[in-house]
Amino acid sequence: MENISIRPARPDELAAVAALRWEWLVENGSQDLGEPGAFLRHFVAWARENAGTHRCIVLVRDDRVIGMAWLAVVQRVPTPRAPRRASGDLQCVYVVPEARDGGLGGRLIRAVLDGARELGLERVTVHSSPRAVPAYARSGFQESPRLLQAQLARG
Template identity: 40%
Template structure:
């Protein structure tokens, strides 16, 4: 398995995985090719704040991804360049699950965010994935609250 930071040449593969991950949730979605163009435009304006990491096996096709969103925090005296990070859109092809690919992707994205100076890395997880994130060192926090928008 090879994990690397994605680049513009990976947009079609990333779009394919995002499309596959949501096809059952969003039945009226555009074709994968149309979405790839939309993703390319979206990412072009957010390359500094949204980084993607991809997994490949022996083939050149991307079999997994994890995104990390970097969020600048309000400065404090003595700490003017604070940063938080959020792991997003982790997906591994169903046929490749159970091999540690998702964990390796999350580790790569988290470590990269930490190297960039993130003081906190968060993830919003589905219930079934919580044990995986806990094995990777994530902990639940009573201080991290969310307010749903209806």
Template identity: 45%
Template sequence: MARLRWDWRIDAGEVPPSTLAAFTADLGDWLDDHAETHLGFVAEVDGEVVGIAFLAVVERVPGPGVWDRRSGYVQSVYVDPAHRGHGLGRRLVDAVVGEAGTGGLQYVSVHPSERSFPLYERAGFVRNGRTLQLRF
């Protein structure tokens, strides 16, 4: 997982501020600390991890008669460029959505890149123009 997160940043033209080894250790610690809220999924080809995705589960404020209002966010879906075009991204998204559905979440959202919109729409996601965001 760490190698693919690292490669993703490299593919985006970024220069990570640490080494892959340091990032791998740090990400391992972070994933251990967030195991209940960030569920990881991998796609493998011949025993090699070539794709990753995460389901981030968010507790929302309860309402009258609706105590469990958890929702989810699809995060960090990435497939190694050499393995794209073979349905691995879709399988990862389907795995995340399946877990969200069986896990009792009310809905799952994603903030896709322009390139990935078709992937999510084929998986049943619909555009919701009600989301606003303020970046810092």
């Protein structure tokens, strides 16, 4: 049995998480990324500054971070029946290529959804690549005729 754990990222793991984000960008054909070291430092600082709204869950095998997922929590406008409301957006789900297709990505997604339930979030959205749609569907995501988006910038 593999020594796998899925848990919130520790502060000392943020550099490894930043490296996964870099890998994701390179794997998906991003160009003109600049120098990796500068990005990694910026990413770690960003993660620390945004820890209140962006929660990172990591997939760890034998003390090595091999996957990540982020839950961005957004406060929503209150209603009389729900004075405290929030929704989430699942972001940057990534598992290293050699660990894919064994169900680990699904476990990571479900761990984020479990955390969202614990926070009492109304819903969680995700912007998926075509390849990952089946994994999200297996975890309970569905298309919605009411959830619309306006593409403003590419990032």
